[in-house]
Amino acid sequence: MTPLVRIEDLRVRFRTAERTVHAVNGVDLSLMPGEVVGLLGESGSGKSVTLKALLRLLPEARTTMSGRMAVAGQDVMALGGSALRAYRGSVVSMIFQEPMLAFDPVFTIGEQIAEAVRRHENADRTAARARALEMLDRVRIPSAKRRLDAYPHEMSGGMRQRAMIALALACRPKLLLADEPTTALDATVQIQILLLLRELQKEFGMGVIFVTHDIGVAVEVSDRLAVMYAGRIVERGSARDLIRAAAHPYPRGLLASTVHGAMRGRRLDAIPGAPPDLAKVPDGCAFAPRCRFADAECVSRRPDIVRIDAGHEAECRRLDAVAASAEG
Amino acid sequence: MLQYFLKRVLYAIPIALGVSLVCFALVHVAPGDPLASVLPPDASLEMQQLMRTIYGFDRPLPVQFALWLWRAFVGDLGVSIATGRPVAGEVWHAFGNTFMLAALAAAFGFLVGGLLGLLAGYYRGGWIDRTASTLSIAGISVPHYWLGMVMAIVFSVQLNWLPATGAGPGGSAAWSWDWEHVRFLILPALTMSAIPLGIVARSMRALVGDILSQEFVEALRAKGLSERGIFAHILKNAAPTALAVMGLQLGYLLGGSILIETVFAWPGTGFLLGNAILQRDLPLLQGTILVLAMFFVILNLLVDVAQTWLDPRIKRA
Ligand SMILES: Nc1ncnc2c1ncn2[C@@H]1O[C@H](COP(=O)(O)OP(=O)(O)OP(=O)(O)O)[C@@H](O)[C@H]1O
Ligand SMILES: [Mg+2]
Numbered sequence: 087m088t089p090l091v092r093i094e095d096l097r098v099r100f101r102t103a104e105r106t107v108h109a110v111n112g113v114d115l116s117l118m119p120g121e122v123v124g125l126l127g128e129s130g131s132g133k134s135v136t137l138k139a140l141l142r143l144l145p146e147a148r149t150t151m152s153g154r155m156a157v158a159g160q161d162v163m164a165l166g167g168s169a170l171r172a173y174r175g176s177v178v179s180m181i182f183q184e185p186m187l188a189f190d191p192v193f194t195i196g197e198q199i200a201e202a203v204r205r206h207e208n209a210d211r212t213a214a215r216a217r218a219l220e221m222l223d224r225v226r227i228p229s230a231k232r233r234l235d236a237y238p239h240e241m242s243g244g245m246r247q248r249a250m251i252a253l254a255l256a257c258r259p260k261l262l263l264a265d266e267p268t269t270a271l272d273a274t275v276q277i278q279i280l281l282l283l284r285e286l287q288k289e290f291g292m293g294v295i296f297v298t299h300d301i302g303v304a305v306e307v308s309d310r311l312a313v314m315y316a317g318r319i320v321e322r323g324s325a326r327d328l329i330r331a332a333a334h335p336y337p338r339g340l341l342a343s344t345v346h347g348a349m350r351g352r353r354l355d356a357i358p359g360a361p362p363d364l365a366k367v368p369d370g371c372a373f374a375p376r377c378r379f380a381d382a383e384c385v386s387r388r389p390d391i392v393r394i395d396a397g398h399e400a401e402c403r404r405l406d407a408v409a410a411s412a413e414g
Numbered sequence: 415m416l417q418y419f420l421k422r423v424l425y426a427i428p429i430a431l432g433v434s435l436v437c438f439a440l441v442h443v444a445p446g447d448p449l450a451s452v453l454p455p456d457a458s459l460e461m462q463q464l465m466r467t468i469y470g471f472d473r474p475l476p477v478q479f480a481l482w483l484w485r486a487f488v489g490d491l492g493v494s495i496a497t498g499r500p501v502a503g504e505v506w507h508a509f510g511n512t513f514m515l516a517a518l519a520a521a522f523g524f525l526v527g528g529l530l531g532l533l534a535g536y537y538r539g540g541w542i543d544r545t546a547s548t549l550s551i552a553g554i555s556v557p558h559y560w561l562g563m564v565m566a567i568v569f570s571v572q573l574n575w576l577p578a579t580g581a582g583p584g585g586s587a588a589w590s591w592d593w594e595h596v597r598f599l600i601l602p603a604l605t606m607s608a609i610p611l612g613i614v615a616r617s618m619r620a621l622v623g624d625i626l627s628q629e630f631v632e633a634l635r636a637k638g639l640s641e642r643g644i645f646a647h648i649l650k651n652a653a654p655t656a657l658a659v660m661g662l663q664l665g666y667l668l669g670g671s672i673l674i675e676t677v678f679a680w681p682g683t684g685f686l687l688g689n690a691i692l693q694r695d696l697p698l699l700q701g702t703i704l705v706l707a708m709f710f711v712i713l714n715l716l717v718d719v720a721q722t723w724l725d726p727r728i729k730r731a
Binding site: 138141143168171172173174175176179180182184187188189190191192193194201202205206237239253 | 628629630632633634635636637638639640643647650651725726727
């Protein structure tokens with residue numbers, strides 16, 4: 087089977103008047119059709135930028151991108167003009183963290199869903215509206231017919247996020263990018279939305295990249311996990327691999343000792359030390375300054391990727407020392 | 415919506431009453447005897463007394479106000495002291511002239527200013543933005559009587575394209591919508607449009623920048639909309655605020671400009687007001703200000719209602 091997503095050596099750099107930000111520094115990521123990958127990492131590690139790069143949403147004038155990205159056989163880097171617009175929303179679509187901000191406040195929910203359908207499927211207004219209604223039913227919004235004519239501010243946070251999902255799935259995308267879709271919601275609503283997403287993902291057979299800070303959430307929804315640090319994926323593997331046997335000191339400190347049940351709500355940014363300055367790419371391992379296992383070579387040379395198990399990899403030179411410290 | 419409209423109309427009534435009271439009081443606190451300008455300096459005391467009775471200046475102020483308000487309500491604004499003609503007719507005529515001028519100035523200023531502002535906000539930092547900013551700052555800060563004089567010198571004295579003064583060929587009073595008359599409108603209307611053009615352009619630019627920085631624009635791109643589709647969203651988001659800004663500017667324009675109408679000898683309310691002040695013609699002054707103020711109140715009401723109608727976020731209660 088060919089992968090749905092193949093990202094190779096993705097690098098993203100932002101230039102502003104004052105400084106340059108190296109937000110993504112060589113990300114490799116593949117996704118099979120129908121697979122859910124959880125992307126973890128503390129604030130500023132480049133998760134959102136990676137997702138936006140996949141939709142080519144980054145501001146063109148200030149952004150330098152390099153590497154290769156292919157989604158469903160299309161070369162994302164080479165897309166432009168109408169081909170890019172046809173790709174956005176129909177091959178890949180996105181759910182945002184704050185549905186209140188992601189909907190246009192002066193158009194109704196129904197209009198905004200129908201707009202996407204009309205855009206991609208050449209449907210007339212009636213057909214597009216019918217699809218919007220069907221989608222609202224699909225995400226189980228009660229009295230969907232009435233909600234079709236509601237404005238975003240007239241709905242609760244949970245309902246808005248359901249509507250956002252309805253919008254994202256209206257054109258049957260092959261890949262769904264979910265950027266912390268439940269962070270802004272109450273705990274009980276969060277669970278409902280996660281269950282709904284999981285169910286729709288199976289039903290539609292979509293690939294999903296799910297960004298979250300919440301380890302519990304990541305484990306619950308993902309087939310595989312990838313942990314980002316300073317614009318690189320430092321460790322990846324199945325949820326089981328990472329929970330039971332995280333190898334890299336960064337995810338390990340957070341994940342290895344976590345007991346099930348106490349996991350929900352734990353956030354990755356509880357690690358001591360400050361996140362790295364992204365003004366330049368470090369020569370060595372970006373985590374070294376915060377790592378108690380680091381030696382001089384860690385700082386000066388980029389570590390190789392070490393394969394631990396099938397599908398379980400970590401980018402660290404001191405894996406032996408890390409493992410030994412756990413045993414001792 | 416109808417309920418909101420009625421409620422809003424009810425709110426406007428005390429405002430209108432307050433405004434009329436201010437209009438009325440304004441004239442009565444002004445120093446000097448209002449009759450001084452109609453009476454010969456050597457008029458007898460009896461004569462003065464008689465005139466006072468005729469104009470009603472001998473009654474207690476509250477009575478004068480009530481009477482004045484009632485007459486104004488039925489369309490009688492009194493008689494001009496200087497000309498002896500009914501004030502209502504004078505104001506109505508002048509208002510018609512100012513209205514034409516304001517409408518043309520608004521149409522031009524709002525269209526050009528709105529477009530400039532939209533483009534400047536959309537292409538922020540580009541050459542359109544810089545040009546638009548320079549133009550709008552110039553439009554707002556150049557004294558407009560000076561601009562009027564420069565326009566008159568360039569386009570009528572030097573180039574001889576357009577007439578500089580009056581409201582029709584040979585000073586004719588009757589207006590008609592043909593080129594012979596419309597030519598007279600152009601210079602004063604262009605001069606008057608400078609300020610609303612600048613203000614609308616600046617507000618639009620800020621508004622568009624504000625809208626573009628919101629996350630939903632990215633979400634619109636993410637679902638595959640073209641820039642034209644996104645522009646439609648920008649327009650609808652900007653509409654309520656843009657309308658409010660334009661409504662306010664239209665109000666100022668309809669008030670007429672004493673300076674511009676004087677420079678171009680345009681027989682509108684500004685011209686009338688200027689004359690009324692110079693000649694101490696109190697009934698005329700009162701009547702003109704009252705009509706303009708009422709117009710402002712009504713215009714505000716309409717803008718409010720339209721804004722509510724356009725913006726779903728404002729509660730329609
Ligand atoms: N458009 C942009 N221009 C300049 N810098 C940007 C831009 N977008 C993101 N960045 C920077 O890139 C870095 C990575 O940001 P990103 O949004 O991907 O982080 P994140 O992992 O999603 O964090 P969070 O968990 O807080 O959402 C940050 O330092 C951020 O300031
Ligand atoms: Mg983010």
